[in-house]
Amino acid sequence: MLSPAILLPALRDAVVKLDPRQLVRNPVIFVTEVVAALVTVLFARDLVLGAEDTVFSGQIAAWLWFTVLFATFAEAVAEGRGRAQADSLKRTKSELTARRLLPDGSTESIPAASLSVGDEVLVAAGELIPGDGEVIEGVATVNESAITGESAPVIRESGGDRSAVTGGTEVLSDEIRVRITVAPGSSFVDRMIALIEGAQRQKTPNEIALSILLSGLTLIFLFVCTAIWGLAAYSGAVISVTVLAALLVTLIPTTIGGLLSAIGIAGMDRLVRFNVIATSGRAVEAAGDVDTLLLDKTGTITFGNRMASDFAAAPGVSIPELAEAALLASLSDETPEGRSIVALATGDFGIALPQVTPDAVIAFSAETRLSGVDMGERRLRKGAVDAVLAFARLTAATAPAEFSRAVDLIARSGGTPLAVADGKRLLGVIHLKDVVKPGIKERFAALRAMGIRTVMVTGDNPVTAAAIASEAGVDDFLASATPEDKLAYIRREQQGGRLIAMCGDGTNDAPALAQADVGVAMQTGTQAAREAANMVDLDSSPTKLIEIVEIGKQLLMTRGSLTTFSIANDVAKYFAIIPALFIAAYPALGSLNIMGLASPRSAILSAVIFNALIIVALIPLALKGVAYRPAGAASLLRRNLAIYGLGGLILPFAGIKLIDMAVSALNLV
Ligand SMILES: Nc1ncnc2c1ncn2[C@@H]1O[C@H](COP(=O)(O)OP(=O)(O)OP(=O)(O)O)[C@@H](O)[C@H]1O
Numbered sequence: 001m002l003s004p005a006i007l008l009p010a011l012r013d014a015v016v017k018l019d020p021r022q023l024v025r026n027p028v029i030f031v032t033e034v035v036a037a038l039v040t041v042l043f044a045r046d047l048v049l050g051a052e053d054t055v056f057s058g059q060i061a062a063w064l065w066f067t068v069l070f071a072t073f074a075e076a077v078a079e080g081r082g083r084a085q086a087d088s089l090k091r092t093k094s095e096l097t098a099r100r101l102l103p104d105g106s107t108e109s110i111p112a113a114s115l116s117v118g119d120e121v122l123v124a125a126g127e128l129i130p131g132d133g134e135v136i137e138g139v140a141t142v143n144e145s146a147i148t149g150e151s152a153p154v155i156r157e158s159g160g161d162r163s164a165v166t167g168g169t170e171v172l173s174d175e176i177r178v179r180i181t182v183a184p185g186s187s188f189v190d191r192m193i194a195l196i197e198g199a200q201r202q203k204t205p206n207e208i209a210l211s212i213l214l215s216g217l218t219l220i221f222l223f224v225c226t227a228i229w230g231l232a233a234y235s236g237a238v239i240s241v242t243v244l245a246a247l248l249v250t251l252i253p254t255t256i257g258g259l260l261s262a263i264g265i266a267g268m269d270r271l272v273r274f275n276v277i278a279t280s281g282r283a284v285e286a287a288g289d290v291d292t293l294l295l296d297k298t299g300t301i302t303f304g305n306r307m308a309s310d311f312a313a314a315p316g317v318s319i320p321e322l323a324e325a326a327l328l329a330s331l332s333d334e335t336p337e338g339r340s341i342v343a344l345a346t347g348d349f350g351i352a353l354p355q356v357t358p359d360a361v362i363a364f365s366a367e368t369r370l371s372g373v374d375m376g377e378r379r380l381r382k383g384a385v386d387a388v389l390a391f392a393r394l395t396a397a398t399a400p401a402e403f404s405r406a407v408d409l410i411a412r413s414g415g416t417p418l419a420v421a422d423g424k425r426l427l428g429v430i431h432l433k434d435v436v437k438p439g440i441k442e443r444f445a446a447l448r449a450m451g452i453r454t455v456m457v458t459g460d461n462p463v464t465a466a467a468i469a470s471e472a473g474v475d476d477f478l479a480s481a482t483p484e485d486k487l488a489y490i491r492r493e494q495q496g497g498r499l500i501a502m503c504g505d506g507t508n509d510a511p512a513l514a515q516a517d518v519g520v521a522m523q524t525g526t527q528a529a530r531e532a533a534n535m536v537d538l539d540s541s542p543t544k545l546i547e548i549v550e551i552g553k554q555l556l557m558t559r560g561s562l563t564t565f566s567i568a569n570d571v572a573k574y575f576a577i578i579p580a581l582f583i584a585a586y587p588a589l590g591s592l593n594i595m596g597l598a599s600p601r602s603a604i605l606s607a608v609i610f611n612a613l614i615i616v617a618l619i620p621l622a623l624k625g626v627a628y629r630p631a632g633a634a635s636l637l638r639r640n641l642a643i644y645g646l647g648g649l650i651l652p653f654a655g656i657k658l659i660d661m662a663v664s665a666l667n668l669v
């Protein structure tokens with residue numbers, strides 16, 4: 001975690017970050033730098049004048065600079081760890097070439113960097129996909145290990161929810177036609193690299209609020225120090241500017257000021273290590289407080305490669321007649337469901353592929369929930385049972401009992417029944433099979449233990465939804481949901497003051513993913529879903545939210561704990577330094593020197609040294625995060641207050657005392 005390969009470049013970066021123009025974004029540390037510069041000037045003056053203060057002001061100046069450097073170092077280390085991960089991504093994305101399709105159907109070879117949005121390219125087995133896009137023709141297996149680290153090939157195909165391809169990944173079999181949807185330079189991998197390197201990191205609203213609080217505290221202590229100076233001058237004691245500067249820096253919250261951005265960067269990094277790319281720090285924080293998790297069914301809870309497996313004919317209809325109608329209705333259906341129906345009818349059921357062109361093609365949409373063709377007199381439709389019944393002017397009550405039984409049997413087994421009709425004539429039902437991803441039930445139980453309610457929202461019918469919901473162990477489900485329904489559900493929950501996470505993969509999930517506080521898209525999903533979400537799970541695991549929530553909670557806890565620690569620390573230092581300041585003027589204050597520090601100067605220098613060293617000492621904790629255990633918010637708060645509040649109060653007494661002993665033993669001042 002802290003190898004020399006990261007620490008050495010971080011040291012160099014830490015020096016670069018001393019640039020005041022950069023540092024001004026961190027007010028506490030910026031004030032420290034200004035003060036360090038001031039004391040350095042005073043030291044130079046003492047040096048020229050040969051004043052007796054030279055040794056003291058020189059040491060104070062040095063330690064103030066170390067304080068600033070340790071703070072910039074913390075941030076540099078956090079960024080350096082991300083950069084190491086980004087470097088391996090950069091290697092995958094080296095020089096790519098594209099075979100761009102020309103209007104006459106031939107192809108030209110061009111560098112991928114000169115592709116533009118809307119271009120169409122061909123990619124065959126053994127070639128690298130030149131840019132982010134959508135498969136518009138064909139099916140291929142793709143090795144996406146370059147970005148997911150997972151070597152198992154995935155299927156990418158046109159039409160359905162698995163059509164998105166990522167530049168830099170390799171086609172293993174077959175040939176696909178890809179429409180480029182993202183300009184080179186802002187591709188998924190490019191954005192991943194920028195995010196991991198922290199180049200695009202923006203402060204979250206919580207961080208900004210905390211920064212304002214810390215700046216406020218800094219201002220107050222600036223005031224306090226000025227008042228002390230005036231008070232001392234009034235009472236005849238002389239307090240040097242060097243001592244005042246030291247006082248100010250030890251009192252302002254330098255510890256949390258120095259570690260704040262490292263904590264945020266480390267949180268994003270921890271997500272990357274769990275194969276989750278977050279495009280928003282705000283979402284990571286929101287994840288820590290999520291109340292409800294919404295999951296789409298097909299492709300999220302299930303694998304999503306729904307395959308037609310059987311036909312059940314309505315009374316008075318033969319199986320070949322149903323199979324042929326289903327085949328015709330699917331001829332122009334480019335979705336995986338449509339293609340699997342063609343495969344089943346022409347394969348197992350031996351129907352010859354008809355050489356006909358439909359008069360009109362009715363493409364599938366998540367709103368209508370049906371698809372089909374018009375052909376002469378025939379109006380062939382297939383789709384969700386209620387949608388097809390409505391099309392055939394039937395209802396659940398007026399549909400033949402045998403048909404309803406077949407539908408029910410399929411739905412109860414967790415399959416998706418697709419009804420087939422020709423105009424008003426109901427022909428039967430197709431059984432689409434899908435498989436629930438393994439190990440999901442236990443993981444949902446873990447989410448429940450964290451106090452998170454899981455709700456499955458699906459476009460599928462209520463009976464299938466109920467079967468899959470019970471197999472997967474979700475708390476609740478919403479069936480027959482259109483994209484608008486999913487969106488409305490989230491809005492309603494949010495209006496109730498709840499924070500919502502949504503996991504989805506399809507274009508029909510995109511609005512919901514964008515509306516959710518935490519939107520997690522499956523890497524296997526469509527481009528639209530990945531664009532709308534604020535996180536992408538490279539493993540496409542719907543229960544990854546467990547880790548995401550833990551990391552979010554850990555981030556919030558780490559920041560809270562270190563803020564508590566930092567402020568408690570500063571309070572303790574007050575007692576170490578103030579007596580030292582006034583002891584010369586008021587010897588009676590000697591009794592306040594409860595710590596028995598060697599001399600006023602040694603006390604002040606020790607406090608400054610402690611103040612600097614505590615930042616370095618806490619870097620590992622800031623990066624690793626405070627340990628998270630599932631427990632109630634109140635008991636966590638109590639525990640953290642005890643450890644970091646009390647610890648923060650006590651530690652400086654011991655630390656400053658020890659440093660004071662060393663300083664006086666070495667005769668430093
Ligand atoms: N190619 C298709 N042609 C006709 N009807 C379809 C097709 N694909 C799916 N359907 C029907 O439309 C319904 C809604 O589909 P939609 O994609 O909105 O949701 P889903 O994939 O079933 O569920 P989820 O929202 O969980 O992914 C499906 O349940 C199915 O009954």
Ligand SMILES: [K+]
Nearest residue numbers: 249250252254
């Ligand atoms: K401080």
Ligand SMILES: [Mg+2]
Nearest residue numbers: 296298299506
């Ligand atoms: Mg889906």
